Amino acid sequence: xxxxxxxxxxxxxxxxxxxxxxxxxxxxxxxxxxxxxxxxxxxxxxxxxxxxxxxxxxxxxxxxxxxxxxxxxxxxxxxxxxxxxxxxxxxxxxxxxxxxxxxxxxxxxxxxxxxxxxxxxxxxxxxxxxxxxxxxxxxxxxxxxxxxxxxxxxxxxxxxxxxxxxxxxxxxxxxxxxxxxxxxxxxxxxxxxxxxxxxxxxxxxxxxxxxxxxxxxxxxxxxxxxxxxxxxxxxxxxxxxxxxxxxxxxxxxxxxxxxxxxxxxxxxxxxxxxxxxxxxxxxxxxxxxxxxxxxxxxxxxxxxxxxxxxxxxxxxxxxxxxxxxxxxxxxxxxxxxxxxxxxxxxxxxxxxxxxxxxxxxxxxxxxxxxxxxxxxxxxxxxxxxxxxxxxxxxxxxxxxxxxxxxxxxxxxxxxxxxxxxxxxxxxxxxxxxxxxxxxxxxxxx
Numbered sequence: 001x002x003x004x005x006x007x008x009x010x011x012x013x014x015x016x017x018x019x020x021x022x023x024x025x026x027x028x029x030x031x032x033x034x035x036x037x038x039x040x041x042x043x044x045x046x047x048x049x050x051x052x053x054x055x056x057x058x059x060x061x062x063x064x065x066x067x068x069x070x071x072x073x074x075x076x077x078x079x080x081x082x083x084x085x086x087x088x089x090x091x092x093x094x095x096x097x098x099x100x101x102x103x104x105x106x107x108x109x110x111x112x113x114x115x116x117x118x119x120x121x122x123x124x125x126x127x128x129x130x131x132x133x134x135x136x137x138x139x140x141x142x143x144x145x146x147x148x149x150x151x152x153x154x155x156x157x158x159x160x161x162x163x164x165x166x167x168x169x170x171x172x173x174x175x176x177x178x179x180x181x182x183x184x185x186x187x188x189x190x191x192x193x194x195x196x197x198x199x200x201x202x203x204x205x206x207x208x209x210x211x212x213x214x215x216x217x218x219x220x221x222x223x224x225x226x227x228x229x230x231x232x233x234x235x236x237x238x239x240x241x242x243x244x245x246x247x248x249x250x251x252x253x254x255x256x257x258x259x260x261x262x263x264x265x266x267x268x269x270x271x272x273x274x275x276x277x278x279x280x281x282x283x284x285x286x287x288x289x290x291x292x293x294x295x296x297x298x299x300x301x302x303x304x305x306x307x308x309x310x311x312x313x314x315x316x317x318x319x320x321x322x323x324x325x326x327x328x329x330x331x332x333x334x335x336x337x338x339x340x341x342x343x344x345x346x347x348x349x350x351x352x353x354x355x356x357x358x359x360x361x362x363x364x365x366x367x368x369x370x371x372x373x374x375x376x377x378x379x380x381x382x383x384x385x386x387x388x389x390x391x392x393x394x395x396x397x398x399x400x401x402x403x404x405x406x407x408x409x410x411x412x413x414x415x416x417x418x419x420x421x422x423x424x425x426x427x428x429x430x431x432x433x434x435x436x437x438x439x440x441x442x443x444x445x
Contacts, residue, residue: 020100023099023100024096024099024100026108027092027095027096027099027100027108027111028092028093028095028096029092030108030109030111030112031091031092031095031096031108031111031112032088032089032091032092034091034112034115034116034121034124035084035087035088035091035092035121035124035125036084036085036088036124036125037121037125038121038122038124038125039081039084039125041338042125042320042337042338042339042343043336043337043338044080044321044333044334044337044339044340045080045081045083045084045125045126045127046084046122046125046126046127046318046320046339046344047080047126047127047128047320047321047322047327047330047334048126048127048128048318048319048320048321048322049322049327050063050128051127051128051327051330052327052330053065053068054067054068054071054083054127054128054129055068055071055075055080055082055083055127055329055330056068056070056071056072056074056075056078056080056082056083057072057075057329063129064129064160064161064162064163064201064204065204065205065208065210066129066157066160066161066200066204067083067086067129067132067161069204069208070083070086070157071083071086074086079333080127080329080330080333083127084124084125084126084127087124087125087126087131087132088124088125090135090154091120091124091131091135093154094135094138094139094142094151094154095111095138097142097148097151098138098141098142098417099111101142101145101146102141102142102145102382102421102424103420103421103423103424104424104427104428105423105424105427105428105431106420106423106424106427110420110423111416111420114360114416114419114420115413115416116356117356117357117359117360117416118356118357118360118412118413118415118416119316119317119353119356119357119409119412119413120134120412120413120416122316122317123317123406123409123410123413126318127330128406129161129162130162130317130406130407130410131410131413132158132161132162132165133158133162133165133168133389133393133410133411133414134410134411134413134414134417135154135158136155136158136159136165136169137172137385137386137389137414138417139151139152139154139155139158139193140155140169140172140176140189140190140193140385141382141385141386141417143155143189143193144176144180144182144185144186144189144381144382144385145382147189152192152193152196155193155196156193156196156197156200157200159193159194159196159197159200159201160197160200160201160204163212163213163214164393164396164397164400165197166194166197166198166201167396168389168392168393168396169190169193169194169197170190170194171392171396172190172385172388172389172392173186173187173190173191173194175384175385175388175389175392176190176381176385176388179377179380179381179384179385179388180378180381180385181377181378181381211275211276211277212276213263213269213276213279213280214280214283215280215281215282215283215284215287216263216268216269216276216279216280216282216283217260217263217283217400217401218283218284218286218287218400219262219268219279219280219282219283219286220259220260220261220262220263220268221259221260221400221401221402222283222286222287222290222298223249223254223262223286224254224255224256224257224258224259224261224262224402225254225256225259225297225298225301225302225305226290226294226297226298226301227254228294228297229286229289229290229293229294230242230249230286232289232293233285233286233289234246236289237285240282240285241274241278242268242274242278242282245268245273245274248266248268248273249262249266251266252265252266256301256304257305257308257402257403258402259305259401259402259403260401260402260404263279268282302398302399303398304403305397305398305402305403306394306395306398306403308403309394309397309398309403309405309407309408310358310361310408312350312351312354313405314354314404314405314406314408314409315344315345315349315350315353315354315405316344316349316350316353316405316409317404317405317406317408317409317410318344318406319339319344319345320337320338320339320340320343320344321334321337321339321340357409357412360412360415360416360419361412361415363415363419364383364386364387364390364414364415364416364417364418364419365387365415365418367383367418367419367421367422368380368383368384368386368387368418368421368422370422371383371384371421371422371425372384374425375425375429379425382421383417383418383421383422386414386415386417386418386421387414387415387418389411389414390408390411390412390414390415393407393408393410393411394407394408394411
């Protein structure tokens with residue numbers, strides 16, 4: 001059998017072109033299976049309330065429409081498995097390219113283990129846009145090293161899949177310019193992806209018009225974290241409509257943690273309350289009050305939310321199912337999944353997941369620092385960019401939304417890739433005999 005699949009992906013002694021093809025196919029197959037494995041083991045795709053806007057049926061809600069558009073052509077054949085199939089194919093392709101360009105000497109099964117510890121396969125099998133943050137920065141890393149029109153297209157599509165991505169990308173561009181020596185190329189690539197993201201988002205919103213949450217998420221966060229800002233706003237502008245909804249606000253006491261309660265519990269965006277335009281406008285007004293009068297209170301609340309993202313309470317980020325009839329197309333088909341039976345709420349699984357996630361986080365950061373010290377800034381620049389992207393992502397949600405675990409966990413794959421970049425450098429440098437004495441000794445064999 002092809003020399004036992006070429007010595008379990010060790011490739012053996014093959015002509016260079018054949019070896020490269022076998023290696024790519026090995027990465028493609030392993031990563032495709034890895035991405036679909038959680039859904040197959042669960043017996044159903046992972047989903048939650050927001051999956052309504054992503055899974056490929058004809059319904060488009062307040063979420064970015066990109067993934068629904070991608071999944072819809074497959075819906076007639078694959079049904080609710082449409083989006084996770086798209087997720088898995090894109091994941092496998094990007095990992096194949098990433099291995100080809102940046103992970104020399106790394107075994108795909110080793111990569112699969114590290115990515116699993118980072119929960120990346122779970123988010124590939126999740127009917128949501130979350131894992132596309134990882135795809136976005138995988139594509140950016142590839143573009144910085146080796147340009148490809150297809151990868152550029154993936155980067156632009158990834159940028160449009162969630163409203164936060166363009167802001168995270170813009171902030172990460174500053175880090176990339178600091179780390180990379182080819183600053184002109186770096187600036188052009190980031191600018192191209194940002195402009196493409198904005199253009200495609202505008203085009204999709206014109207074709208599929210729907211009211212969106214913008215600063216409304218900030219409004220809900222401020223109402224929960226800095227409630228005194230509303231009091232000051234109503235003192236200064238008592239005719240604001242929100243000031244007539246104090247009874248509704250009082251039903252949802254501020255707790256500094258559940259920052260989305262005024263969206264999904266108080267329903268401030270409902271037409272009879274503020275509506276989407278009114279809630280988004282309120283976000284801007286409250287933000288101005290906070291910046292003027294309560295900057296330290298807001299900064300403290302955001303810092304606490306940032307720290308909460310790293311806590312053990314999040315488990316996998318979502319339960320993996322919902323009970324409500326609002327997702328009838330999903331819930332009626334999910335008869336007996338492991339998620340529905342409580343797998344992703346199991347204390348033992350949650351504890352193990354936290355240990356693995358934290359380990360990948362720590363080793364990912366240490367890997368980037370090790371590359372910086374041993375190989376220099378240019379060699380470490382991609383790993384540093386990936387680490388920066390996760391921290392910027394976390395900071396964004398701590399400032400603009402709230403400490404919801406999946407916002408942090410979705411990006412843990414970036415830490416896994418940082419670890420793999422360090423492994424690749426170690427193995428290739430060792431093969432060349434160019435490792436520093438500290439890492440060339442017997443203990444590293």
